[in-house]
Amino acid sequence: MVSQFINEFDTLGLYFGLAGIFAFIGLAIKDVLNSGNVPKFGRYIVWGVLFLGCSGFIAKGLIQVFWQGAGVG
Template sequence: MLAEHYEQIEAIVMNLAMAALFVLMFFAVHDVLKKNDVPALGRAVAYLVLFLGAAGFIAKGIIQLFWQSSGIGS
């Protein structure tokens, strides 16, 4: 059974690992911004950049899902 679902398990673990890395990056950025007393605009820009990076991975996953369902990325 494991050999049959190896790719699916690998994809799920990879997505969970990426989500965990983005959460850890958020905590690291939050800690640095808090300790250095960064103004609100600087915090907003830092969080926006972090969010856009995560959104890029989410968009890649959605595009890949659509392509594979239509037979393009097989």
């Protein structure tokens, strides 16, 4: 019973930690774009790539949860 709680806590800590890292990456990119006077089109490309990376990570997590719930993985 205790090991199940430790595993859940570990998983939640990993996901929140990675979300924090993505947030810090976003803040760093925002700072670099503002200090570098990047044109709007370039900013859209950079934020689009960052969004696709985050959405891929979220999709991977959701697929993993659904597959494990169905007994596939």
